[in-house]
Amino acid sequence: MSRTPKATPWWRRPVVITPVLIVLLCGAMVQQTTFVGPEGFSSEQAGSSTDEAVALARDGYESTVLPAVTEDPVPLVDVVAAAQEDPEAAGEELGTHEVDGKPYSYAVTATGTVTEGEFGEVALEVDGLPEGITVGVAVPPYGSSTALRDVGLEVQYGDFENQIAYQAVAFELNSLAAEDAFDGAEADDLLGKQVTVVGAITWASSTGGDVTHLQILPVRIEEQG
Template structure:
């Protein structure tokens, strides 16, 4: 039955995500993403997004309190993911993203916007809905939900947009970010996985 395989623990096959929307359960990760990306994940991130130049100082000052108030995470000890927005100028970036110069960022913290393929980042899944590994039949299916959401985001956001050819232009991006260091040290870079990008 719908929801029994993928989200068997959800009452009435739904769970509330905190933005007035309810996740619709599904039998596969692909179906889950298709049912929830447009109607749940995108509105949840958009409605709750905090400007990155405001969010990062709060995290640096009190990471636990900020995570509890504004973020979501898979479980204890896992990094928080946040709904975030940013307005800035596109610059050259590292592999898999473009850089974004944002006024008001704390010294030593840079910002980037992920470009396709968005890979296995869990930022949209974790920041966009209150889901945990226990809601799914196994870890693989849980991870696949993140991948399928990223595929839909890439298809929707980047159909007619190539940020790598827009160096020097201003954009406003809304999406999700996970507060974690890729090198294992202090966080010095914020990567935003976008669900919307406005040019100008």
């Protein structure tokens, strides 16, 4: 989408970003390493500090992340069916992850009706999902999910100076995606409407058990009808 000058969304203002990032990443262990950029980026363009990590996210969002998410997203119902049958095989075929042992993330698309959701999201009622699986669509500022980073950029923790810099990439990508997907609109305006969402998910459980809820980090939201 074209970017025209407009007021900075509240979640992208420094007074909000800095404290939130500190809270999200408090206690992270420092690991001194040399940055190795993802395909399409050189070490001169990127870097291991937090500022350089944010610059990497900004440079790569439109050129790398958006195409990775939007060019060939998998229907969410297909991802769920495959992952429930065999999570590892589904991930190898349809998803991507940082390293072995980490959960897989997927570029997905889903159409459904928007309803009231949990904190930080609206719910999406999607036909064809198995019983016991619910779906939410993240609302700004998207929090600390790494799904967009993991789908769109070939980076790993060891590429960065520390966990704070590594997480800063995800945080900045999430902010850019929120700006694109909502474009200043309020999430409540979508309630009761049928929409098609394109974004990223991670197949993982917040409780450590079976996956029962998926949150889509949208880069595109289109009303239907």
